[in-house]
Amino acid sequence: MKKNYKLLATDLDGTLFYPKRPRSLISRKNKKFLKKFMDEGNKVVLVTGRSPAYTKNVFEVLGQEVDVIGMNGAYTIVDGQIRDEHFLDFPIEKMLYDLNALFPILGTMLISQKYPLLISTPPIGKFIQFFYNVYYFLQGRYAEDYHFSNEEFIAEIESKHVYKLMIFFGMSRSGVKRAARANQYLREHYPHQFEASWTGGFIEITPVGVSKANGIKKYAAEKNIPEENINVVGDSGNDISMFKAFYEHSFCMKHSHKNVKKYAKTIIRRFHHLEKYI
Numbered sequence: 001m002k003k004n005y006k007l008l009a010t011d012l013d014g015t016l017f018y019p020k021r022p023r024s025l026i027s028r029k030n031k032k033f034l035k036k037f038m039d040e041g042n043k044v045v046l047v048t049g050r051s052p053a054y055t056k057n058v059f060e061v062l063g064q065e066v067d068v069i070g071m072n073g074a075y076t077i078v079d080g081q082i083r084d085e086h087f088l089d090f091p092i093e094k095m096l097y098d099l100n101a102l103f104p105i106l107g108t109m110l111i112s113q114k115y116p117l118l119i120s121t122p123p124i125g126k127f128i129q130f131f132y133n134v135y136y137f138l139q140g141r142y143a144e145d146y147h148f149s150n151e152e153f154i155a156e157i158e159s160k161h162v163y164k165l166m167i168f169f170g171m172s173r174s175g176v177k178r179a180a181r182a183n184q185y186l187r188e189h190y191p192h193q194f195e196a197s198w199t200g201g202f203i204e205i206t207p208v209g210v211s212k213a214n215g216i217k218k219y220a221a222e223k224n225i226p227e228e229n230i231n232v233v234g235d236s237g238n239d240i241s242m243f244k245a246f247y248e249h250s251f252c253m254k255h256s257h258k259n260v261k262k263y264a265k266t267i268i269r270r271f272h273h274l275e276k277y278i
Contacts, residue, residue: 002226006042006278009069009216009242011234012050012058013142015253016271018235022140025061033272034062045069045219047212049164049204049238051116052082054144071111071163072197072206072238073215084218085113086207088162090193093154095186099167103182106175107132109146109166112156117144120153165205175201183237197238204238213241231278233271236260251277 010016016034021027038044046055047069055077059065068077074086096108108120121129129148136143156162169179183198186205190196195206212234220230228249232242235253243250243263251274252264261267266277 003224003229005225005229006037007220007223007225007230008037008042008044008274008278009047009212009230009232009246010044010271011212011236011239012046012048014235014255015233015239016046016058017142018253018255018271020142022138022142025057025141027272029270029272031061033275036275037278038064043067043223043225045216047072047216047232047234047239047242049199051111051144051163052077053116057141067219069212069215069219071210072195072204072212073210074163074206076215076219078219078222085163086210087112087160088165088194088205088207089160090190092157092162092165095190095193096167099182099186102185103169103178105167106170107168108153109168110153110156110162111144111164111166112159113161113163114159115147115152115156117146118153118156119146119148120150121148163206167203167205169201169203171201179203197236197240199236199238211241212238213245216242217245231274233268233274249278 016026016030019027034044045067046058049072050070052070055068065080075082076084110118119132136146169175179201180198183196183203186196192208194208195210197204230246231249232246233251235256237260240260240263247265250264251266251268252261254267254269
């Protein structure tokens with residue numbers, strides 16, 4: 001039997017976490033909207049690139065657990081259990097070597113079963129490592145539990161238990177442009193080995209066939225939720241797939257890049273403004 005409740009599939013960074021609140025994680029108005037939405041019998045699923053460990057922070061702030069479609073669909077958490085895991089399975093080292101020759105990489109990160117965030121930097125990466133330390137310190141409660149090690153990075157790649165790879169090109173305008181060009185290159189030269197999406201100065205690599213849209217579709221089918229009851233909201237390149245799949249009920253944040261906003265039907269300035277629409 002089809003369910004009558006509404007489903008809100010929401011991204012975290014730049015969406016539910018916008019505006020940023022480094023101490024409280026989620027703004028008061030966003031929490032108030034979600035509580036009212038769920039108290040009315042509706043459901044929320046987090047659709048995020050975050051690690052399984054990090055989602056516990058969100059549960060704590062919300063005061064309850066919700067389901068998760070994580071790593072852009074590489075795993076799901078349903079009723080508190082991790083399931084339906086997908087891992088990268090292609091020659092990662094060779095791809096990184098080839099890509100770096102064309103588009104210099106400042107750092108590479110992975111999220112796996114073992115590591116919430118493992119960072120590898122180039123041999124000249126002491127400054128880059130310092131930058132990461134400062135960056136994650138300033139993130140407050142938004143920071144993942146991170147670890148630096150080139151050796152462990154290689155070992156973890158070989159373990160075949162990597163959910164997602166993130167390639168960093170820099171936060172400057174030139175870094176963001178280089179990331180966009182590198183993403184296009186990967187999509188053209190590796191169309192059947194993995195999924196690549198562009199988010200600012202980063203490229204996110206997930207297993208082939210894995211996307212936020214596919215994760216939501218599978219989740220909705222298992223829960224018997226009709227498509228017309230599904231609402232999606234996000235702000236970055238990895239959200240485009242769900243904007244396309246659920247266009248009639250798609251919402252994009254106003255601060256998003258124009259190349260992302262064009263795929264969503266409705267633009268909103270704040271997450272809690274969804275109350276006007278759903």
